[in-house]
Amino acid sequence: MESQAPRVSVEGFDGPLDLLLELVEERKLDILTVRLGDLADAYLARVRAMAELPADEVSAFLALASRLVLLKARSLLPSLEPLPEEEAESEEELRARLLEYAVVRERASALGARLRAGERAFHREGGTVELPPRGGEVDALALAFGRVLALAARQRDEELVTPGERYSVEQRTSEIEALVEAQGRVSFASLLGAAPTVGWAVVTFIALLDLYRRAVIDLLQDELFADIVITRRDATSART
Amino acid sequence: MTRGELGRIVGGTPRAVESGLAELVAAYEGTGLRLQRSGDEWQIVTAPQHAPQVAAYLGADRLRLSAASLETLSVVAYRQPVTRAEVEAIRGVNCDQTIYTLASRRLIEERGRKEAPGRPILYGTTWEFLECFGLQSLDDLPRALSPEGALVLEGQPETTTPSTLG
Numbered sequence: 001m002e003s004q005a006p007r008v009s010v011e012g013f014d015g016p017l018d019l020l021l022e023l024v025e026e027r028k029l030d031i032l033t034v035r036l037g038d039l040a041d042a043y044l045a046r047v048r049a050m051a052e053l054p055a056d057e058v059s060a061f062l063a064l065a066s067r068l069v070l071l072k073a074r075s076l077l078p079s080l081e082p083l084p085e086e087e088a089e090s091e092e093e094l095r096a097r098l099l100e101y102a103v104v105r106e107r108a109s110a111l112g113a114r115l116r117a118g119e120r121a122f123h124r125e126g127g128t129v130e131l132p133p134r135g136g137e138v139d140a141l142a143l144a145f146g147r148v149l150a151l152a153a154r155q156r157d158e159e160l161v162t163p164g165e166r167y168s169v170e171q172r173t174s175e176i177e178a179l180v181e182a183q184g185r186v187s188f189a190s191l192l193g194a195a196p197t198v199g200w201a202v203v204t205f206i207a208l209l210d211l212y213r214r215a216v217i218d219l220l221q222d223e224l225f226a227d228i229v230i231t232r233r234d235a236t237s238a239r240t
Numbered sequence: 241m242t243r244g245e246l247g248r249i250v251g252g253t254p255r256a257v258e259s260g261l262a263e264l265v266a267a268y269e270g271t272g273l274r275l276q277r278s279g280d281e282w283q284i285v286t287a288p289q290h291a292p293q294v295a296a297y298l299g300a301d302r303l304r305l306s307a308a309s310l311e312t313l314s315v316v317a318y319r320q321p322v323t324r325a326e327v328e329a330i331r332g333v334n335c336d337q338t339i340y341t342l343a344s345r346r347l348i349e350e351r352g353r354k355e356a357p358g359r360p361i362l363y364g365t366t367w368e369f370l371e372c373f374g375l376q377s378l379d380d381l382p383r384a385l386s387p388e389g390a391l392v393l394e395g396q397p398e399t400t401t402p403s404t405l406g
Binding site for chain 1: 274283286288291292300304307308310311314315317318330332372373374
Protein backbone atom coordinates (compact mmCIF):
# COMPACT_ATOMS: atom_id res chain seq x y z
CA MET A 1 0.00 0.00 0.00
CA GLU A 2 2.65 2.43 1.09
CA SER A 3 4.96 1.68 -1.79
CA GLN A 4 2.21 2.30 -4.35
CA ALA A 5 1.58 5.76 -2.96
CA PRO A 6 3.03 8.55 -5.05
CA ARG A 7 5.85 9.86 -2.93
CA VAL A 8 5.40 13.42 -1.78
CA SER A 9 8.92 13.41 -0.55
CA VAL A 10 11.51 14.46 -3.11
CA GLU A 11 15.25 13.95 -2.77
CA GLY A 12 14.80 13.09 0.85
CA PHE A 13 12.85 16.24 1.63
CA ASP A 14 9.26 15.93 2.59
CA GLY A 15 8.02 19.24 1.23
CA PRO A 16 9.26 22.84 1.35
CA LEU A 17 9.05 23.23 5.12
CA ASP A 18 11.04 20.05 5.57
CA LEU A 19 13.76 21.36 3.27
CA LEU A 20 13.89 24.70 5.05
CA LEU A 21 14.08 23.02 8.44
CA GLU A 22 16.84 20.78 7.13
CA LEU A 23 18.85 23.84 6.11
CA VAL A 24 18.40 25.43 9.52
CA GLU A 25 19.53 22.26 11.27
CA GLU A 26 22.46 21.65 8.93
CA ARG A 27 23.82 25.06 9.83
CA LYS A 28 23.08 24.49 13.50
CA LEU A 29 21.01 27.64 13.57
CA ASP A 30 18.27 28.46 16.02
CA ILE A 31 14.82 28.56 14.46
CA LEU A 32 13.87 31.33 16.87
CA THR A 33 16.61 33.72 15.77
CA VAL A 34 17.72 32.73 12.27
CA ARG A 35 17.04 35.28 9.54
CA LEU A 36 15.10 33.11 7.15
CA GLY A 37 15.94 35.37 4.22
CA ASP A 38 19.57 34.37 4.63
CA LEU A 39 18.63 30.84 3.69
CA ALA A 40 17.12 31.88 0.35
CA ASP A 41 20.25 31.13 -1.69
CA ALA A 42 20.87 27.73 -0.13
CA TYR A 43 17.19 26.85 -0.50
CA LEU A 44 17.15 27.81 -4.18
CA ALA A 45 20.32 25.84 -4.79
CA ARG A 46 18.67 22.73 -3.33
CA VAL A 47 15.49 23.20 -5.32
CA ARG A 48 17.50 23.64 -8.50
CA ALA A 49 19.38 20.42 -7.73
CA MET A 50 16.14 18.45 -7.55
CA ALA A 51 15.66 16.62 -10.79
CA GLU A 52 12.28 16.34 -12.43
CA LEU A 53 9.80 17.53 -9.88
CA PRO A 54 6.11 17.11 -10.66
CA ALA A 55 4.59 20.49 -11.45
CA ASP A 56 2.35 20.78 -8.39
CA GLU A 57 5.24 19.98 -6.08
CA VAL A 58 7.51 22.46 -7.80
CA SER A 59 4.95 25.16 -7.18
CA ALA A 60 4.91 24.42 -3.46
CA PHE A 61 8.70 24.61 -3.29
CA LEU A 62 8.79 27.76 -5.41
CA ALA A 63 6.13 29.49 -3.34
CA LEU A 64 8.36 29.20 -0.30
CA ALA A 65 11.41 30.13 -2.35
CA SER A 66 9.80 33.36 -3.48
CA ARG A 67 8.90 34.23 0.09
CA LEU A 68 12.47 33.63 1.22
CA VAL A 69 13.84 35.77 -1.59
CA LEU A 70 11.41 38.49 -0.64
CA LEU A 71 12.52 38.32 2.99
CA LYS A 72 16.11 38.56 1.86
CA ALA A 73 15.38 41.53 -0.37
CA ARG A 74 13.63 43.32 2.43
CA SER A 75 16.55 42.79 4.79
CA LEU A 76 18.94 44.19 2.20
CA LEU A 77 16.71 47.14 1.38
CA PRO A 78 14.99 48.14 4.62
CA SER A 79 13.30 51.00 2.84
CA LEU A 80 11.32 48.61 0.66
CA GLU A 81 7.62 49.21 1.01
CA PRO A 82 5.86 46.15 2.38
CA LEU A 83 3.32 44.74 -0.04
CA PRO A 84 -0.10 43.70 1.15
CA GLU A 85 0.71 40.05 0.45
CA GLU A 86 3.81 40.35 2.54
CA GLU A 87 1.80 41.34 5.52
CA ALA A 88 -0.21 38.19 5.06
CA GLU A 89 2.87 36.12 5.76
CA SER A 90 5.65 37.97 7.45
CA GLU A 91 8.91 36.42 8.54
CA GLU A 92 7.50 35.80 12.00
CA GLU A 93 4.55 33.92 10.60
CA LEU A 94 6.81 31.76 8.48
CA ARG A 95 8.98 31.21 11.54
CA ALA A 96 5.92 30.13 13.51
CA ARG A 97 4.99 27.64 10.82
CA LEU A 98 8.52 26.31 10.75
CA LEU A 99 8.52 25.95 14.53
CA GLU A 100 5.26 24.13 14.47
CA TYR A 101 6.52 21.86 11.73
CA ALA A 102 9.70 21.18 13.69
CA VAL A 103 7.58 19.96 16.60
CA VAL A 104 5.53 17.77 14.27
CA ARG A 105 8.65 16.24 12.79
CA GLU A 106 10.12 15.58 16.19
CA ARG A 107 6.92 13.94 17.36
CA ALA A 108 6.71 11.91 14.19
CA SER A 109 10.21 10.57 14.77
CA ALA A 110 9.31 9.80 18.40
CA LEU A 111 6.27 7.87 17.19
CA GLY A 112 8.45 6.14 14.61
CA ALA A 113 10.87 5.11 17.35
CA ARG A 114 7.98 3.68 19.34
CA LEU A 115 6.88 1.76 16.29
CA ARG A 116 10.37 0.38 15.70
CA ALA A 117 10.66 -0.63 19.35
CA GLY A 118 7.61 -2.74 18.57
CA GLU A 119 6.21 -2.38 22.07
CA ARG A 120 2.63 -2.61 21.06
CA ALA A 121 -0.46 -4.05 22.69
CA PHE A 122 -2.80 -6.73 21.43
CA HIS A 123 -6.42 -7.20 22.30
CA ARG A 124 -8.29 -10.45 22.26
CA GLU A 125 -10.22 -10.87 19.04
CA GLY A 126 -13.84 -10.29 19.92
CA GLY A 127 -16.89 -12.45 19.64
CA THR A 128 -19.29 -13.24 22.41
CA VAL A 129 -18.67 -16.08 24.79
CA GLU A 130 -21.20 -18.84 24.20
CA LEU A 131 -22.90 -19.83 27.42
CA PRO A 132 -24.72 -23.17 27.66
CA PRO A 133 -28.52 -22.86 27.46
CA ARG A 134 -30.40 -22.72 30.72
CA GLY A 135 -31.35 -26.08 32.21
CA GLY A 136 -28.30 -27.78 30.82
CA GLU A 137 -27.19 -29.03 34.22
CA VAL A 138 -24.86 -31.94 34.61
CA ASP A 139 -27.64 -33.94 36.27
CA ALA A 140 -29.95 -33.55 33.29
CA LEU A 141 -27.16 -34.63 30.98
CA ALA A 142 -26.41 -37.70 33.12
CA LEU A 143 -30.11 -38.55 33.24
CA ALA A 144 -30.44 -38.27 29.48
CA PHE A 145 -27.41 -40.44 28.98
CA GLY A 146 -28.90 -42.98 31.37
CA ARG A 147 -32.03 -43.13 29.24
CA VAL A 148 -29.96 -43.60 26.10
CA LEU A 149 -28.10 -46.47 27.71
CA ALA A 150 -31.36 -48.08 28.84
CA LEU A 151 -32.75 -47.69 25.33
CA ALA A 152 -29.65 -49.19 23.80
CA ALA A 153 -29.75 -52.13 26.16
CA ARG A 154 -33.41 -52.76 25.34
CA GLN A 155 -32.68 -52.46 21.64
CA ARG A 156 -30.30 -55.37 21.90
CA ASP A 157 -32.95 -57.45 23.64
CA GLU A 158 -35.55 -56.64 21.01
CA GLU A 159 -33.30 -57.52 18.17
CA LEU A 160 -33.05 -60.96 19.65
CA VAL A 161 -36.78 -61.34 20.28
CA THR A 162 -38.59 -59.50 17.50
CA PRO A 163 -36.22 -58.58 14.74
CA GLY A 164 -38.91 -58.15 12.12
CA GLU A 165 -41.04 -55.50 13.85
CA ARG A 166 -41.96 -52.63 11.55
CA TYR A 167 -43.76 -49.36 12.11
CA SER A 168 -45.45 -47.09 9.66
CA VAL A 169 -45.20 -43.31 10.06
CA GLU A 170 -48.56 -42.80 8.34
CA GLN A 171 -50.27 -45.15 10.73
CA ARG A 172 -48.60 -43.62 13.78
CA THR A 173 -49.48 -40.11 12.55
CA SER A 174 -53.16 -40.86 12.34
CA GLU A 175 -53.03 -42.57 15.73
CA ILE A 176 -51.50 -39.52 17.39
CA GLU A 177 -53.82 -37.17 15.54
CA ALA A 178 -56.81 -39.10 16.85
CA LEU A 179 -55.35 -39.14 20.38
CA VAL A 180 -54.67 -35.40 20.40
CA GLU A 181 -58.10 -34.77 18.93
CA ALA A 182 -59.70 -36.72 21.75
CA GLN A 183 -57.57 -35.57 24.71
CA GLY A 184 -56.44 -32.13 23.53
CA ARG A 185 -53.14 -32.57 25.33
CA VAL A 186 -50.67 -35.46 25.30
CA SER A 187 -47.12 -35.76 26.55
CA PHE A 188 -44.32 -37.15 24.44
CA ALA A 189 -43.37 -39.54 27.23
CA SER A 190 -46.87 -41.04 27.29
CA LEU A 191 -46.81 -41.44 23.49
CA LEU A 192 -43.57 -43.37 23.75
CA GLY A 193 -44.89 -45.57 26.52
CA ALA A 194 -42.89 -47.09 29.34
CA ALA A 195 -40.45 -49.08 27.23
CA PRO A 196 -40.16 -47.76 23.70
CA THR A 197 -37.89 -49.34 21.15
CA VAL A 198 -35.70 -47.06 19.04
CA GLY A 199 -37.81 -47.71 15.95
CA TRP A 200 -40.99 -46.86 17.85
CA ALA A 201 -39.47 -43.63 19.21
CA VAL A 202 -38.24 -42.58 15.77
CA VAL A 203 -41.56 -43.22 14.07
CA THR A 204 -43.41 -41.39 16.84
CA PHE A 205 -41.06 -38.44 16.60
CA ILE A 206 -41.30 -38.20 12.82
CA ALA A 207 -45.07 -38.42 13.07
CA LEU A 208 -45.04 -35.50 15.50
CA LEU A 209 -42.84 -33.45 13.20
CA ASP A 210 -45.21 -34.15 10.34
CA LEU A 211 -48.22 -33.13 12.42
CA TYR A 212 -46.44 -29.97 13.50
CA ARG A 213 -45.57 -29.19 9.90
CA ARG A 214 -49.22 -29.56 8.96
CA ALA A 215 -50.12 -27.21 11.81
CA VAL A 216 -52.29 -29.83 13.50
CA ILE A 217 -50.43 -29.68 16.81
CA ASP A 218 -48.32 -27.34 18.90
CA LEU A 219 -45.19 -28.46 20.68
CA LEU A 220 -44.04 -27.11 24.03
CA GLN A 221 -40.94 -27.86 26.05
CA ASP A 222 -40.36 -25.96 29.29
CA GLU A 223 -36.65 -26.60 29.53
CA LEU A 224 -33.86 -28.58 28.02
CA PHE A 225 -34.46 -32.38 28.25
CA ALA A 226 -37.92 -31.84 29.75
CA ASP A 227 -40.92 -33.75 28.51
CA ILE A 228 -42.53 -32.35 25.36
CA VAL A 229 -46.20 -31.45 25.64
CA ILE A 230 -48.27 -31.89 22.51
CA THR A 231 -51.45 -29.84 22.19
CA ARG A 232 -53.98 -29.61 19.45
CA ARG A 233 -53.71 -26.41 17.52
CA ASP A 234 -57.26 -25.06 17.35
CA ALA A 235 -58.60 -23.50 14.21
CA THR A 236 -58.58 -19.96 15.59
CA SER A 237 -54.96 -19.85 16.73
CA ALA A 238 -53.84 -21.54 13.56
CA ARG A 239 -55.18 -18.68 11.58
CA THR A 240 -53.52 -15.94 13.61
CA MET B 241 -16.64 -1.76 26.72
CA THR B 242 -17.87 1.58 27.98
CA ARG B 243 -18.18 2.76 31.56
CA GLY B 244 -21.97 2.89 31.11
CA GLU B 245 -22.12 -0.74 30.01
CA LEU B 246 -19.98 -1.80 32.95
CA GLY B 247 -22.23 0.13 35.31
CA ARG B 248 -25.33 -1.54 33.89
CA ILE B 249 -23.84 -5.02 34.19
CA VAL B 250 -22.50 -4.75 37.73
CA GLY B 251 -25.23 -2.39 38.87
CA GLY B 252 -22.89 0.32 40.09
CA THR B 253 -22.77 4.08 39.82
CA PRO B 254 -20.43 5.62 37.27
CA ARG B 255 -18.23 6.72 40.15
CA ALA B 256 -18.04 3.18 41.55
CA VAL B 257 -17.18 1.85 38.11
CA GLU B 258 -14.53 4.53 37.73
CA SER B 259 -12.85 3.59 40.99
CA GLY B 260 -13.16 -0.09 40.13
CA LEU B 261 -11.41 0.55 36.83
CA ALA B 262 -8.70 2.51 38.60
CA GLU B 263 -8.17 -0.44 40.95
CA LEU B 264 -7.99 -2.76 37.97
CA VAL B 265 -5.42 -0.54 36.27
CA ALA B 266 -3.29 -0.72 39.40
CA ALA B 267 -3.86 -4.47 39.77
CA TYR B 268 -2.64 -5.16 36.25
CA GLU B 269 0.58 -3.28 36.84
CA GLY B 270 3.54 -5.58 36.39
CA THR B 271 1.44 -8.31 34.81
CA GLY B 272 1.18 -9.34 31.19
CA LEU B 273 -2.02 -7.37 30.76
CA ARG B 274 -3.23 -3.83 31.12
CA LEU B 275 -6.30 -1.71 30.61
CA GLN B 276 -6.38 0.48 27.56
CA ARG B 277 -8.70 3.46 27.30
CA SER B 278 -9.93 5.32 24.25
CA GLY B 279 -12.40 7.99 25.25
CA ASP B 280 -14.98 6.12 27.29
CA GLU B 281 -14.06 2.72 25.88
CA TRP B 282 -12.07 0.31 28.02
CA GLN B 283 -10.50 -2.97 27.06
CA ILE B 284 -7.99 -5.43 28.41
CA VAL B 285 -4.95 -5.68 26.17
CA THR B 286 -1.56 -7.32 26.42
CA ALA B 287 1.24 -5.31 27.97
CA PRO B 288 3.52 -3.73 25.35
CA GLN B 289 6.71 -5.09 26.93
CA HIS B 290 5.56 -8.59 25.99
CA ALA B 291 4.77 -7.60 22.40
CA PRO B 292 7.54 -9.74 20.83
CA GLN B 293 6.19 -12.91 22.41
CA VAL B 294 2.54 -12.12 21.67
CA ALA B 295 3.39 -11.11 18.11
CA ALA B 296 5.28 -14.38 17.64
CA TYR B 297 2.29 -16.29 18.97
CA LEU B 298 -0.18 -14.45 16.75
CA GLY B 299 2.13 -14.36 13.78
CA ALA B 300 1.58 -10.61 13.58
CA ASP B 301 3.60 -8.44 11.25
CA ARG B 302 5.24 -5.30 12.44
CA LEU B 303 3.62 -2.12 11.19
CA ARG B 304 5.80 0.01 8.95
CA LEU B 305 5.09 3.63 8.13
CA SER B 306 6.94 6.13 5.98
CA ALA B 307 8.24 9.37 7.46
CA ALA B 308 5.47 11.25 5.65
CA SER B 309 2.78 8.99 7.11
CA LEU B 310 4.27 9.33 10.58
CA GLU B 311 4.22 13.12 10.31
CA THR B 312 0.60 13.15 9.24
CA LEU B 313 -0.26 10.67 11.97
CA SER B 314 1.44 12.78 14.61
CA VAL B 315 -0.48 15.87 13.54
CA VAL B 316 -3.77 13.96 13.70
CA ALA B 317 -2.85 12.40 17.05
CA TYR B 318 -1.94 15.67 18.73
CA ARG B 319 -4.51 17.93 17.10
CA GLN B 320 -7.56 15.70 16.75
CA PRO B 321 -10.18 16.13 15.54
CA VAL B 322 -8.51 17.76 12.57
CA THR B 323 -9.28 18.19 8.87
CA ARG B 324 -7.03 17.25 5.98
CA ALA B 325 -6.57 20.93 5.09
CA GLU B 326 -5.38 21.67 8.62
CA VAL B 327 -2.85 18.84 8.46
CA GLU B 328 -1.66 20.13 5.10
CA ALA B 329 -1.32 23.66 6.43
CA ILE B 330 0.98 22.42 9.16
CA ARG B 331 3.06 20.06 7.02
CA GLY B 332 3.12 22.36 3.99
CA VAL B 333 2.48 19.49 1.57
CA ASN B 334 -0.45 17.59 0.13
CA CYS B 335 -1.55 14.87 2.55
CA ASP B 336 -4.22 13.13 0.49
CA GLN B 337 -2.28 9.93 0.10
CA THR B 338 -0.94 9.66 3.63
CA ILE B 339 -4.41 10.25 5.08
CA TYR B 340 -5.77 7.54 2.83
CA THR B 341 -2.98 5.16 3.85
CA LEU B 342 -3.49 5.81 7.56
CA ALA B 343 -7.24 5.40 7.28
CA SER B 344 -6.94 2.15 5.34
CA ARG B 345 -4.64 0.83 8.06
CA ARG B 346 -7.25 1.84 10.60
CA LEU B 347 -4.86 4.14 12.45
CA ILE B 348 -7.12 7.15 11.89
CA GLU B 349 -10.82 7.39 11.24
CA GLU B 350 -13.51 9.92 10.43
CA ARG B 351 -14.87 11.81 13.39
CA GLY B 352 -17.75 13.63 11.79
CA ARG B 353 -17.59 16.89 9.90
CA LYS B 354 -16.34 20.32 10.72
CA GLU B 355 -18.91 23.09 10.71
CA ALA B 356 -17.03 25.09 8.11
CA PRO B 357 -17.44 25.79 4.40
CA GLY B 358 -17.57 22.49 2.53
CA ARG B 359 -18.11 20.61 5.82
CA PRO B 360 -14.69 18.91 5.62
CA ILE B 361 -14.15 15.53 7.27
CA LEU B 362 -12.58 15.56 10.71
CA TYR B 363 -10.07 12.85 11.51
CA GLY B 364 -9.03 11.31 14.82
CA THR B 365 -6.91 8.39 15.91
CA THR B 366 -8.36 4.94 16.48
CA TRP B 367 -8.21 2.19 19.05
CA GLU B 368 -5.72 0.42 16.78
CA PHE B 369 -3.49 3.49 16.90
CA LEU B 370 -3.20 3.20 20.68
CA GLU B 371 -2.49 -0.50 20.34
CA CYS B 372 0.11 -0.18 17.61
CA PHE B 373 2.04 2.42 19.57
CA GLY B 374 1.59 0.72 22.93
CA LEU B 375 -0.22 3.72 24.42
CA GLN B 376 -2.56 3.13 27.33
CA SER B 377 -4.62 6.15 26.31
CA LEU B 378 -4.18 9.41 24.41
CA ASP B 379 -2.92 10.96 27.66
CA ASP B 380 0.10 8.71 27.15
CA LEU B 381 1.20 10.58 24.02
CA PRO B 382 4.67 11.91 24.72
CA ARG B 383 4.35 15.62 25.41
CA ALA B 384 6.82 18.48 25.41
CA LEU B 385 9.31 16.76 23.17
CA SER B 386 11.19 19.94 22.40
CA PRO B 387 11.63 23.20 24.26
CA GLU B 388 10.06 24.92 21.27
CA GLY B 389 7.09 22.61 21.62
CA ALA B 390 5.81 24.67 24.47
CA LEU B 391 5.27 27.54 22.06
CA VAL B 392 2.86 25.59 19.94
CA LEU B 393 -0.71 25.88 21.06
CA GLU B 394 -2.25 22.49 21.59
CA GLY B 395 -5.82 21.50 20.98
CA GLN B 396 -6.49 24.38 18.62
CA PRO B 397 -6.44 23.00 15.12
CA GLU B 398 -7.30 26.43 13.78
CA THR B 399 -4.05 28.08 14.80
CA THR B 400 -1.62 27.28 12.08
CA THR B 401 0.12 30.51 12.92
CA PRO B 402 0.28 30.93 16.69
CA SER B 403 0.39 34.52 17.77
CA THR B 404 2.29 33.90 21.00
CA LEU B 405 5.85 34.04 19.81
CA GLY B 406 8.83 35.04 21.87
